[in-house]
Amino acid sequence: MHVQIPLTRDLVLIGGGHSHALLLLKWGMRPLPGTRVTVINPGPTAPYSGMLPGHIAGHYTREDLEIDLVRLARFAGARVILGRAVGLDAQTKTVTLDDGRVIEYDVASVDVGITSELPQIPGFSQYAIGAKPLDRYAECWADFIATAHQTGQAGPVAVIGGGVAGVELAMAMSFALRRATGASDVTVIEAAATILSADPKPREKLLQSLEENGVKICKSSVISEITPDGPKLTTGQIIPASLTIGVTGALPQAWLAQTGLPLTDGFINVEKTLQVQGQDDLFAVGDCAHLMHAPRPKAGVYAVRAAPVLYDNLCARLTGQDLRPFRPQKDYLKLISLGQTSALAEKWGRIWQGPWLWRLKDRIDRKFMRMFHDLPQMPQPDLPPVLTQGVRDELGDGQPICGGCGSKVGAGTLSGALASLPAPTRADVITGRGDDAAVLRIRSQHQVLTTDHLKAFTEDPALMARITAVHALGDIWAMGAKPQAVLASVILPRMSPALQARTMRDIMGAASDVFTSVGAEIVGGHSTQGPEMTIGYTITGLVDQAITHAGAQVGDVLILTRPLGTGVLLAAEMQARANGRHVAKMLAAMAEPQDKAARILHMAHAMTDVTGFGLAGHLQAICQASGVGADLDLSHIPVYEGAIDMSQSGIKSTLYNANLMNAPIIGLHGPKAALLHDPQTAGGLLAAVPAAHAPQILADLQQLGLPATQIGRIVEGPPMIRCL
Known part of the structure; x- marks a missing residue:
């Protein structure tokens, strides 16, 4: 019997420095079961300082010297929180981020590097x-x-x-x-x-x-x-x-002075075990640390050499074992680039110079970065030799089920089941089963009711909660309603009570921020444990006259408020093939509410939010309900950065084929066209608006900084979609 190992301890890595990057690499190959790993960093990548002069000179691209922390964390099974640490309390075991978020830890390590900022100089x-x-x-x-x-x-x-x-x-x-x-x-x-x-x-x-x-x-x-x-x-x-x-040498991060930790010249004092002086559960490495037992200059080579000891000692602390000392070497080979492809080397007082040293430095640096660019393929458990008929067909190429809306069942499966039910007979139910949400008549008011949930695609519960909230609100906004009340439904993976409490606080706090900002309130919910984190919300909204699928008119302009591509990028990220910058930018966009766009689109004849069944499936629903056709201009349809490249490489969400069968489009070809059937999570609003009002609507949306675009028109004819 397979036993799901519960999570019982939080290991938090503050900063994406060289030691932490190497630690994540080793963790991916030898994880410690029961530990939830979190890495906090201001951005999705961590630059390798050894290649910076070469990049500035033009010998390396930006990508050459960047460690993709999003991709590396996926390999390590860790969560990434993009934010800058500005506070640390070793007594309460908390880290405070620049956005006010507080992260709790059981064991933590600091690797935030140094700064060259000189705020003491006016100007x-x-x-x-x-x-x-x-x-x-x-x-x-x-x-x-x-x-x-x-x-x-x-x-x-x-x-x-x-x-x-x-x-x-x-x-x-x-x-x-x-x-x-x-x-x-x-x-x-x-x-x-x-x-x-x-x-x-x-x-x-x-x-x-x-x-x-x-x-x-x-x-x-x-x-x-x-x-x-x-x-x-x-x-x-x-x-x-x-x-x-x-570039005035190594200056400590200013916020460390406010932590109450023991410092030398602003750098954190650490023992030979890399533990912070006087703190059993807090470690520090890299340039932000001061090695009390063996002071050394600030150099990346010591951070690299410290990484294996840090990994061993963190595991030892998490399992109650003895720690081992870090013994840094006394000297190291200094390789200094000279602008052009030549370098100078110094060690033990001896000096060498020439192009051959540049080649040596280049070889060393590229070898180091290849560890992060070419992540090892970890072996997967073999399938049993004997399987029931159809199992291998269902598994296909072995791609795991996508998170978000990519994990939905096909449109035909749910609609077929609903069609088999008796027809609704209640007089207070206004809309049919095929619209975005139910509209109920309650005395003189109309109330919109919807529910949605998402299987987690990010290990950060707060970010997942925000995106799920925005996603679930899409149905309310698409009907032209104002959000009212929310019930939350949360499934947590098996974990200790302490981690349950931390995770639930993260989820409910982030969700409350979103719902409160758009005028709704969480009034209750339900929670349980399961194999993986899943978050859902049931939401009500109030509206005078709901916008449905059925009102589109010939000549209407189709406006889309967000790019396509979340399905393919999330699928690529699960396979550790997506660019971390692209993923981080997309997730940030997905977490932004669309209430302002919904208010501007209030005069739409028909509207929906583009989610699991893709742009094609949701547009087809409008066409069928309205008895019209639609023409799309593929060149005007916005897509998230990196989505076309991932589509061209053959990556597809697990729901793609079902979407393609459910909503065929005339004239499809090419990797961008494939994104019309890509399942979207927290996707944009798709509105059919009167042509006379479209220019002003687009101008108002774009003035708010929203990437809204006119992507096509409603045309006369049968309910089919053409791609022009």
């Missing part, structure tokens, strides 16, 4: 950026160098900080600018009397390389403020700069 936050965190710098530089390529010219660049990091990035930017415009104007500003004061051995070689790269050096220069024209020195001189980058 820095307005007119300069730090090289770390890397995301903002990389994005800003991408815009700067793109403009240089387009115009053939670029303004001067100032680099604050004359250490190895500042020198390396200055040469990288100079090289890229010379390649883009034929010239460069890059200045390194250093407060000390000499640059590279902490690295005297390679100084002469690097000074020569700076000169070869045309980088100017401004020593003994203290900055008083950053102005729109560039850094202003205490002497009054302004170093002209269109772009100013702060």
